[in-house]
Amino acid sequence: MIKNLTLGAALAGIVVLPGATASATAAPAKHLVTDASLSAPAHRTLAGNGRLTNRQALARLAAAGIRHPVGRTSLEGVRTRTIQGVIALKKASHCTIIITGGTESGHSTGRNSNHTHANGYKLDLRTRDEGGCVTRWIKKTQRKGKPRGHDPRWYGNLAGISLEYVYETPKRGATHWDITFV
Numbered sequence: 001m002i003k004n005l006t007l008g009a010a011l012a013g014i015v016v017l018p019g020a021t022a023s024a025t026a027a028p029a030k031h032l033v034t035d036a037s038l039s040a041p042a043h044r045t046l047a048g049n050g051r052l053t054n055r056q057a058l059a060r061l062a063a064a065g066i067r068h069p070v071g072r073t074s075l076e077g078v079r080t081r082t083i084q085g086v087i088a089l090k091k092a093s094h095c096t097i098i099i100t101g102g103t104e105s106g107h108s109t110g111r112n113s114n115h116t117h118a119n120g121y122k123l124d125l126r127t128r129d130e131g132g133c134v135t136r137w138i139k140k141t142q143r144k145g146k147p148r149g150h151d152p153r154w155y156g157n158l159a160g161i162s163l164e165y166v167y168e169t170p171k172r173g174a175t176h177w178d179i180t181f182v
Contacts (some may be wrong), residue, residue, distance in 0.1 A: 006101055051077045051120055055110070061099075068088055069099035070126075077103050085181035086123055088158035092141075095133035100176055113117035115180050125177040134177065138165050143176035151178075 044130060052060070057075035058068060064087040069075065090097045099140075101124025115121040127135050142156035145171040164180040 003074070009145060011121060049079050049081045052080055053077075057083050063164055064090060066097045066099070069101065069102060069141060070106060073102045074104040075099075075102045077118075077120050078123075079181070082120055082123060082181040085158060085161040086125075086160060086179075089134070089163070089179075092158055093134055093137035095137055096130040097134065099126045100126050100174070101178075109118060115182060121182060122166075122180050127175050127177060130132055131177070135167075138177070 008156075052075070054074055056074040057078050060083050061075075062068070066086065080168040086097060086099070089095075101122075103118060103120055125131060125134055138154050138156075142154040142163075145155050145164075147153055148166050151169060152167045154166070156163045162182045164182075165179040167175070168178045169175045
C-alpha cells in the first residue's frame with residue numbers, strides 16, 4: 001500500500017496542488033484534490049468526468065507539452081475527460097495544440113445545452129499557423145459527418161473519448177476548431 005498520498009496520486013495520474021483550497025475554484029469541493037483532501041472517493045470522481053481547477057488543467061497540459069492557452073482563455077471547471085481528450089489528440093496527431101477557448105463566458109450554448117464550453121465539455125483550437133497541422137490530421141483521419149449549420153463536422157474516438165470536431169467560421173471572430181469531448 002502506498003503511504004504517501006501525493007506519490008499515490010501522481011502514480012494514478014492526478015495532479016495534487018499543495019495548499020489548494022475549495023475557495024480557489026468554482027467547482028464543487030468534492031472535485032478538488034489537495035494534499036489534505038486526497039481520498040478514494042475524490043480520486044474516483046476526478047479520474048472520471050469530474051472538474052478541474054484552472055491550475056490543475058494547466059499543469060496537466062504542460063506535462064503533456066501543450067502550451068498555456070492564449071488570451072483570456074480559462075479552464076476553470078473544465079472536465080477531466082476534456083483535458084484527457086485534448087492530450088490524446090496531441091499524442092495521436094503529433095501536432096502543436098493551441099487552445100483559444102475554454103470555459104470562459106462568451107460562447108454560445110448551441111442546441112445541446114449540456115455539452116457546452118461553460119459545462120467544461122468543449123475547447124476551441126487554433127486553425128491558423130501551427131493549427132494547420134491539427135486541421136490536416138482531423139480531415140485525413142477522422143470520420144466526416146453532416147455539417148452543423150454551415151460549418152463542416154467530423155467525428156472520432158481517442159483513448160475511449162468521443163470527439164466532435166466542428167470547423168467554425170463565425171461571422172465575427174477567427175475560424176477555429178470547436179471540439180466537444182464526451
